[in-house]
Amino acid sequence: MSQNRKKFLLDENLGKLAKWLRMLGYDSVVYKSISIEKKISLCVKERRIFLTRSKKIAKMNEHFFRILIRTEKYDNQLKEILPLLEINNEMFFSRCLECNNGLQAIKAENIDGLVPENVKHNFTDYKICRKCGKIYWHGSHYDAMKSKLKNLLTI
Numbered sequence: 277m278s279q280n281r282k283k284f285l286l287d288e289n290l291g292k293l294a295k296w297l298r299m300l301g302y303d304s305v306v307y308k309s310i311s312i313e314k315k316i317s318l319c320v321k322e323r324r325i326f327l328t329r330s331k332k333i334a335k336m337n338e339h340f341f342r343i344l345i346r347t348e349k350y351d352n353q354l355k356e357i358l359p360l361l362e363i364n365n366e367m368f369f370s371r372c373l374e375c376n377n378g379l380q381a382i383k384a385e386n387i388d389g390l391v392p393e394n395v396k397h398n399f400t401d402y403k404i405c406r407k408c409g410k411i412y413w414h415g416s417h418y419d420a421m422k423s424k425l426k427n428l429l430t431i
């Protein structure tokens with residue numbers, strides 16, 4: 277994974293955008309109930325780009341990299357920041373959509389009982405989030421998200 281790949285910190289009302297960024301393989305954190313000062317200091321310390329819908333935050337007289345998201349819907353929001361992103365197929369689904377943790381490949385024989393039987397019969401390629409235990413596979417959900425993404429990126 278590239279060390280130079282951009283990292284983001286998003287306001288709580290951008291949760292859906294955060295999921296899409298994670299799907300694209302971007303380290304994207306959303307913190308609940310922490311102060312704006314704390315968020316800014318995390319951005320500076322961890323070299324994250326602050327994505328916000330707040331004009332007040334965007335105009336703050338502080339030294340941190342921030343972007344004001346102007347639209348309401350996540351697909352438009354994704355388009356707004358698209359010029360910043362590097363779309364790399366290999367990075368897709370490398371992070372847990374729920375908790376942003378990096379996913380690890382796991383062998384099918386090690387997930388007995390963890391995924392539905394019909395999934396186990398049809399897929400061999402699995403990844404696991406060691407933080408929340410969620411298991412990902414290249415199933416219909418994956419395909420649906422990928423084709424949706426394709427649409428978003430070509431419009």
Ligand SMILES: [Zn+2]
Binds near residue numbers: 377407
């Ligand atoms: Zn997780």
